[in-house]
Amino acid sequence: MSFQKLDALGRKLEALEHALSILGADEATHMAVGGGDKRAEAMANLAGMYHAQATAPEIGDWIAKAKSEDLDADQKLAVAEFERSYINATCLPTEFVERRTAATMRSEQLWRDLRAKGDWDTFLPALEGVVALVREEAQLRADVLKLAPYDALMDQYDPGNRVTGIDPIFADLKSFLKGFVPEALAVQEERLAKRPRKQLNGPYPIEKQRELGLAAMRAVGFDFTHGSLAVSHHPFCGGVPTDVRMTTRYRTDEFLSSLMGVLHETGHALYEQGLPKDWSHWPLGKARGMGMHESQSLFVEMQLSRSPEFWEYLLPLVGQHLGEDAIPGWEIADILNEVNHVERGYIRVDADEVTYPLHVILRYELEQELVAGKLEASQIPEAWDAKMTEYLGISTINDPKDGPMQDVHWPGGAFGYFPSYTLGAMIAAQQWAAMEKAVPDARAQMRQGEFAAINQWRSDNIWQAASRYSTPDLITRATGEPLNAEFFKAHLKRRYGRA
Numbered sequence: 455m456s457f458q459k460l461d462a463l464g465r466k467l468e469a470l471e472h473a474l475s476i477l478g479a480d481e482a483t484h485m486a487v488g489g490g491d492k493r494a495e496a497m498a499n500l501a502g503m504y505h506a507q508a509t510a511p512e513i514g515d516w517i518a519k520a521k522s523e524d525l526d527a528d529q530k531l532a533v534a535e536f537e538r539s540y541i542n543a544t545c546l547p548t549e550f551v552e553r554r555t556a557a558t559m560r561s562e563q564l565w566r567d568l569r570a571k572g573d574w575d576t577f578l579p580a581l582e583g584v585v586a587l588v589r590e591e592a593q594l595r596a597d598v599l600k601l602a603p604y605d606a607l608m609d610q611y612d613p614g615n616r617v618t619g620i621d622p623i624f625a626d627l628k629s630f631l632k633g634f635v636p637e638a639l640a641v642q643e644e645r646l647a648k649r650p651r652k653q654l655n656g657p658y659p660i661e662k663q664r665e666l667g668l669a670a671m672r673a674v675g676f677d678f679t680h681g682s683l684a685v686s687h688h689p690f691c692g693g694v695p696t697d698v699r700m701t702t703r704y705r706t707d708e709f710l711s712s713l714m715g716v717l718h719e720t721g722h723a724l725y726e727q728g729l730p731k732d733w734s735h736w737p738l739g740k741a742r743g744m745g746m747h748e749s750q751s752l753f754v755e756m757q758l759s760r761s762p763e764f765w766e767y768l769l770p771l772v773g774q775h776l777g778e779d780a781i782p783g784w785e786i787a788d789i790l791n792e793v794n795h796v797e798r799g800y801i802r803v804d805a806d807e808v809t810y811p812l813h814v815i816l817r818y819e820l821e822q823e824l825v826a827g828k829l830e831a832s833q834i835p836e837a838w839d840a841k842m843t844e845y846l847g848i849s850t851i852n853d854p855k856d857g858p859m860q861d862v863h864w865p866g867g868a869f870g871y872f873p874s875y876t877l878g879a880m881i882a883a884q885q886w887a888a889m890e891k892a893v894p895d896a897r898a899q900m901r902q903g904e905f906a907a908i909n910q911w912r913s914d915n916i917w918q919a920a921s922r923y924s925t926p927d928l929i930t931r932a933t934g935e936p937l938n939a940e941f942f943k944a945h946l947k948r949r950y951g952r953a
Contacts (some may be wrong), residue, residue, distance in 0.1 A: 456515070456518075456519035456520040456719055457516075457523055457529055458531075459516045460513075460516050460520055460532070460533065460536050461735070461736075463507065463513065463516075464536075464735035464737070466507060467504060468734060468735040470500055470503060470507070471694070472694050472697075473500055474497060474501065474504070475550055475692055475699075476693060476694070476699070477496065477785070478497065478644060478692060479690075479693050479699035479701075479856055481493050481497075482600050482684065482686045482687070482690065482701065484542070484684070494782075505543070508539070508540070508543050509540070509543050509544050513536075514540065517533060517536055517537045517721050518538060520533045520536075521533060524928075528738070531738055531922055532733070532736045532737070534736040535736065535737040536736070536922055537897055538737070539663040539737040540599060541599070542595075545594060545595055545597075545598035546595070546704065547594075548589065550587075550590065550591070550594065553587065554587050554591065554773060554867060557580075557583050557584055558584060558587075558866050558867040560580060561580040561581065561583065561584050561866070561867075562866050563864040564585055564617050564864045564865075565577060569855055569859045569860070570855065572853065572854050572856075572859065573854075574835060574854035574858070577859065577865075580865070581831045582830075582831045582832070584864065584865065584866075584867050585830075585831045588607070588824070588825060588867055588869045589603070589824075589825055589827065591607070591867075592604065592606055592607050592869075595609075595610075595750075602616075602617065603673045603826070604617055604821075604822050604825045604826070607825065607869050608870040608873060609870075611744040611745070611870055611871050611873075612741055612743040612745040612925045613921075613925060614924025614927065615703030615743075615925055615926065619937075620818075620877070620925065622813050622935060623877070623938075625743055626939045627815070627876070627880070627939045627942065627943070628811075628815050628845070630939070631808070631809075631812055631826060631845075632845060632941050634808065634943075634950075635798070635808055635809060635812075635846070637950075638796045638946070638950040639796055639797075639798075641676060641950060642795070642950070643949060646791065649787055649791065651791050651795075652781075652783075652784060652788050654708045654709070654710075654781065654792075655708070655781060655782060656706060656707040656709075657707060657782060658706055658708070658709045659706070660704045660706065662775055662776050662777070663709050663713070663775075663776070665775045666709065666771060666776060667702060667712065667713055667716040668683060669857045670713060670717055670720070670759075670768065670771070671683065671700075671714060671716060671720050671723075672715070673767070673771075673903050673905065674720055674724070674754060674758065674909075675905050675906070676723055676724065676727070678696060680695070680696050681697065681698030681699070681723055681751050682699060682700065683700045683701070683702065684699065684700070684701045685701060685704070686701035686702075686703065687703065688703070689701050689702045689716075689718070690704060691720075691722035691723050691724075691726070691751075694726075695726045695727055695782060697729075698726050698727060699775075700716070700720065700722075700723050701719070702715050702716045702719065709772075709780075710792055710793060713732065714755060714759060714760075714793065717754050717758075718751045718755040718913050719751065720754055720756065721750045721752065721753055722747060722750060722751045724750065724754070724909065724912070724917075725741055725746075725916070725917055726741065728909075728912070728916075728918070729918075730917075730918055733920060737815065738920060738921050740921050741920065741921070742920065742921045742922075742923070742924075742925060742928055743874070744871065744874035745873070745878050745881060746878070746881065746925055746928060747874075748781055748874050748877070748878025748879070748881075749877075749878040749879075749881035749882045750876055750878075750882075750912070751914065752878050752879050752882040753882040753885060753912070755880065756807055756882060757882055757886040757907075757945075758887075758900065758908075759793075760794055760949075761897070761900065762786050762790060763898075764900050765793075766786060766900075767788065767901055768788060769786060770823055781916075793834060794806070794950065796809065798847060799846075799848075799859070800842075800848060800850060800853070800856040800857065800858065800942070801856060802817075802861065807946070807950075808881070808946055808950055810875070810876070810879070811876040811879065812845040812846055813846075814872050814875050814876040815876065816841045816842065817861070817863075818872050818873050820834065820835075820837055820838065820870050821864070821872065824869070834858045835850075835851065835857060836851070838850060838858045839851040839857065856897035877925075877937070879942060880937060880939060880941070880942040881929055881937065883941040883942040883944075883945040884933045884937065884938060884941040884942070885912070885915075885916070886932060886941075886945070887933070887941050889908060889911045889912070889915075892911050893907045893908060893911055915931070915932040915933075916932055917926070919931070
């Protein structure tokens, strides 16, 4: 049977994915500096083997024949996802992939050197080359997938997402936030006038922070028989579902950034650990896109970990692991002042929950114009500044380092990725609302450090579905309605607005 051939292919590809993922995680955490060249050579060869096997011409025949075989419902869905993956893997010519890989690698290397200097002029030619390649890729994918060019790029990160669906949602959210940010800042100012922010009482030894992070991971459901925590330059969640490799980074003068980072990555890890084991070697068994993945990390970080109920449970653990004098005299309100602090800022990755979506919407709007040829790379600084000034009231016109040079996505050619971040935050808020209907005492359970019922709802409605459905369909099935900005807006009003 042709389906059996696809099944066997899936197991071979899964084995290569496993090796690449673990080698990549090891490179970022434990590999000695001198191992870089040989590691790159090994991973390049494995990636070549993977691409060759994933794009073999006979796979198309197997898929076509499998469609007429006597398959159960899951197998039929698996064939459809095999086909989607195969089409996406083969719609770019090898020659183009090689050109794009070389150009984006050079661009990223140049960006790492020039970003710190804010040297936009020297970086611009490389970025112009990447933009030209992105436009070419968008058209190549669009021709095969029968989508608009920017939709074809977004589909690589969130299958099923379309500009026609996202534009009105983002427009509504942007309009709300432009009025709500000043309100949130005013409410915060009034609150801090009555209860000023307290100073953290560092230093906080790294080993004690690590133990606190492990305790938080354990509490929210991380399975340490199938995962671990290490240190890296930038926090990430990698590895494979049976061996999740999570990382964080530490500062000894404060502990909250590492702890919140650990909780964010734990959200990603719980999704991976919760995927259906029997389908792990099929594309059907993978996580459903970056928007859904971000929704799982932000569910833990934002919906759970920045709530007063969560800190009623966790605050005693802080004293237990960091020492009773770590935050002397601190109460829940003091912690919430820190983890929910709102501030207009230049840097997306440092932005708070309220202002972050405006950073994303800015990039989403600009990259659509870049892909369509309505905006050229040379015009980015002025266009970026105009939107930053309008949306957040701050200017970046003479600061490319903290403006259009701050992200690695565009130098690396990852156009269509940015929407996933804010979509994830919105999906998380909508999932919380649906979950709380099913588990009415969820907040009371959090106070006791009980997360089993919350995680069971997520498993039943998100994790076990894997890639059965497109992102929009999965949201509707899980929450009872399509993505709706009102849930995220209501969440922000409750947490940051006037009571």
